[in-house]
Amino acid sequence: MISKALIAASTKPLLLSVLKDGESYGYQIIKKMKIFSGGHLEWSFGMLYPVLHRLEKDGFIDSQWKPSMEGRLRKYYRLTAAGLHELESEKAQWLTVHDVFARLWTSSEARS
Amino acid sequence: MTNERTPAFDLDKAVAAWVRELRQSGSLEDGTVAELEAHVKDGIEDLIGRGKSREEAFREVTGAVEAPDAIGVEYYKSDSRGLLPLMPGRMSGFSPALFLNSIKVSLRKMRRQKWYSLISVSGLAAGMACSILILLWVRNELSYDRFHANAGNIYRVILEDHQADGVSVHPWLPFPLGPALKNEFPEIAAVSRWAPEDMVVRYKDIANTELRFLTVDPVFFEMFSFQFVEGTAARALADPASIVIRDTMARKYFGDDNPIGKVLNLSDRADLVVSGVVSIPDNSDFQFDFFFAFQSYPLFGVDLAGYEADWKSFNYQFYVLLKEGSSAEALERKILGFLKPRLPDRERGLRLQPLRRIHLYKADGTDGAMRYVRIFSLIAGFVLLIACVNFMNLATARFEGQAKEVGLRKTLGGTRGQLIRQFFSESLLHSALSLGAALLLVGLALHFFGQITGRRLGLDLAHAGIVGGIAAITILAGFVSGLYPALFLSSFSPALSIKSSRHRGGRGALLRKGLVILQFTLSTVLIIGTLVVNSQIAFISSRDLGMAKDNLVYVQMQKKSRGSVDALRQELLKHPGIAAVSSSSQLPFDIVGWIGYLDWEGRPADRQVYFSFMSVDYDFVRTCGLGILHGRDLSRDIPADGGNFLINETARRQMGIEDPIGKQLDFLGRKGQIVGVVKDFVNRHMAYATAPMVLTTDTGNAHRSYLLLRLQPGDPSAALEYFREVWGEINPGFPCEYRFMDESFSLMYGNERRLSRIFLSFAALAVFISCLGLIGLSAYMAEEKTKEIGIRKVLGASPRGIVSLFSMNFMKLVVISNAVAWPVGFLIMRRWLQDYAYRTSIGLWIFIVAGGLGLLAVFLSVGWQTLRAATANPVESLRYE
Secondary structure (H helix, E strand, O other): OOOHHHHHHHHHHHHHHHHHHOOOHHEEEHHHHHHHHHOOOOOOHHHHHHHHHHHOOOOOOOEEEEOOOOEEEEEEEEEEEHHHHHHHHHHHHHHHHHHHHHHHHHHHHHHO | OHOOOOOOOOOHHHHHHHHHHHHHHHOHHHHHHHHEEEHHHHHHHHHOOOOOOOOHHHHHHHHHHOHHHHHHHHHHHHOOOOOOOOOHHHHHOOOOHHHHHHHHHHHHHHOHHHHHHHHHHHHHHHHHHHHHHHHHHHHHHHOOOOOOOOHHHHHEEEEEEEEOOEEEOOOEOOOOOHHHHHHHHOEEEEEEEEEEEEEEEEEOOOEEEEEEEEEEOOOHHHHHHOOEEEEOOOOOOOOEEEEEHHHHHHHHHHOOOOOOOEEEEEHHHHHHHEEEEOOOOOOOOOOOEEEEHHHHHHHOOOOOOHOOOOOOOOEEEEEEOOOOOHHHHHHHHHHHHOOOOOOOOOOOOEEEHHHHHHOOEEOOOOOOOOHHHHHHHHHHHHHHHHHHHHHHHHHHHHHHHHHHHHHHHHHHOOOOHHHHHHHHHHHHHHHHHHHHHHHHHHHHHHHEEEEEEEEOOOOOOOHHHHHHHHHHHHHHHHHHHHHHHHHHOOOHHHHHHHHOOOHHHHHHHHHHHHHHHHHHHHHHHHHHHHHHHHHHHHHHHOOOOOOOOEEEEEOOOOOOOOOOHHHHHHHHHHOEEEEEEEEOOOOOOOOOOOOOOOEEEEOOHHHHHHHEEEEEOOOOHHHHOOOOOEEEOOOOHHHHHHHOOEHHHHHHHHOOOOOOOEEEEEOOOEEEEEEEEEEOOOOOOOOOOOEEEEEEEOOHHHHEEEEEEOOOOOOOOHHHHHHHHHHHHHHHOOOEEEHHHHHHHOOOHHHHHHHHHHHHHHHHHHHHHHHHHHHHHHHHHHHHHHHHHHHHHHHHOOOOHHHHHHHHHHHHHHHHHHHHHHHHHHHHHHHHHHHOOOOOOOOOHHHHHHHHHHHHHHHHHHHHHHHHHHHHHHHHHHHOO
């Protein structure tokens, strides 16, 4: 089980990462996340959409209502240039943290 | 095929209904709802594609979506970057910042409208002061004799006496009952008898007639928890030669000396040693100054054994202390028939009255002081309500300004709840400000109020009950005053309230009228109450008493001086200012107890009359100015008259004899003839009917406690001076403390006088507060109608016409108020008068005066406001049109 705090902190980079592969809509994003996390990350509507709106307000993504193939309207989200830039910065930060953990844990495992 | 019975699940409809519900919740923006709808449809499509039924898919997807509120909160959090934890719509009930703002706004409004605020604050302050005073009084009344440690276990024994003409319920019982009860019933821990006395107390050269003696059993101070300043409660009266005195008496007789061990001489008959000094709180009904035990009687030369055997004199009260845990109801059942074997002549039941109820309820369980507690609480409620109405009225009248405020606040997103809170904080602020003024008023009025109620009251702000009561009054006043503005003003739609106000006045004006009617109805009822109480007092004072109470002087005699009555009379009659001299065992207007058995010639076996008895000297009829209806007065010149009787009219009626003259009467074994029938005179409080009574000279001087002097009309000082001299010569050492009969008579009606003063004060206050409100309302109306008045004047209306036109509106309301108040006042006051055997009739004049006073008050308060407007130059008022 992933802690609430970590989910809150990771939502933004995860969303940006999902959208890096191309535009997507809410339901699809949730589904993708479930698959990629092996079921560990299951976002609800109330978790996802407010963050999407926030990111849009901040200019990292933009959105568009478009008809789907079945003819229904859906809101598609897409990464902007600023978003791409933000993603790079986030990525660097997460990798740094990841490296620190990796080194700490391998060295402590080696000692024990 | 069970499926046929349930209609097929319509997915589109279900989704549409779900979305509609979301919209109605109001927590989500339309865009969000649309997106949520798309999301849910995606989910359903997905699940159906994976083999779920439509219904299952719908339930699963919608079930996974949070409640709209929760989603709204998530949006708010992410939008505001988590600075504030909650959405504004979910703000918890109380926010200090908002509350301070409310107060600021309210204060600003009050500053802008000083005049109206002054009226509503001062009215409310007066109303609250009145309620607080009554609260203090009520609390005091309810606290009587509750401070005794045993208060819950002490009962007074009550007699239910079944007489021919009904049941008489009172606490007077025969002397031996106490020990008999104690011996018979183990649940009784202690019994104390109780009888009031009066005596002359002498210490060194100080001598006074003291009226507040109480004879008790020695266990008295162990049953009741009076605080001993000197000595101890236990065994304080164990020695028959001891006496307990009140702290005030200790100061009176001994100054700063230690009173313990000092010897007091009582009526020249016994010397008792002070064994304790006790303090009696104001809220006790045992307001006595001297306490000694029945066991001291032998020291006075009285044979106690005679008392112990006398089951026929009902002159004593009994207090019983039950053992912890025993049931008063069970004991009551057991003692009910206790008197039957001892007094078999008629049915007499014994009952128990809890000590805590004695002050508030009469012996028969009906309201005593409780009645006044109810009446005054009601009056306090009336006055407070009248004051609250002022606030409501002025608040709705000032609606003009307020409506714009309401509109603006609503337009800017203020919810109705917030507005209601704003109005309530305004009215609570008003009542809090009024409280300050009210406490000031209470401080000023407390002394005066104490005088009219005959109670010593204190405003003890350290007492939780009082503070709680005052807080309750303040909050209640604030809440009631704010109720209407809060609910009514907050209900307007912003569009309407910002637009012109003309068409909105209807509802408010109607309500204002209703409230003014309420105010004047209450005020008029109070005025009617005042007038009826006063007219009852006037009725009592002016009623033919059957006795000439003016120029009648009496002095209370002690046993020793009773022997000298004949010598006194002969000396006194030498003075031309003294017309007649007599003596009697009781004061003629206040006879108590002494109920005797009476047998008369030809008495039907079933007829029993409950007689009062008075031992009188010859000339009693002449001295008191009584009238003889039949027969003649008792005469010193006829030797047989020493054993003959006079009866009063009521006695004759109750005995059922047309012509009683010459009939034989047997009074406690004394036989004699009835020689005359005295015209009825008021022989006890007018709440009660005249008692049937028998007068006889037979028992001699020893029983006569009062010397009566009929003075010649005119200046009594010379005769009184002479009286003092003669008294001093014949009774040296006994104080000559004479009183005028008419003064003592009017003292008897102290309760009625107090009630009248209280009614008068509150009625005046109610009218005053109502008028304050009217002044405010009419000022507002004059302001609002400035232009109308201007136009009317331009078109030729006279100021007088304008004043009467506008006053008429209010007059109409007062007329309606009177229509309501008259029957209400009549019914209430008729109920009050029913407690009097002799009562005035409620004349039409009372209602006319009450109505006239109301109209006058309205005319004065409305008149000068409209007159001011009516005499203004129309040019001024129409200038800006």
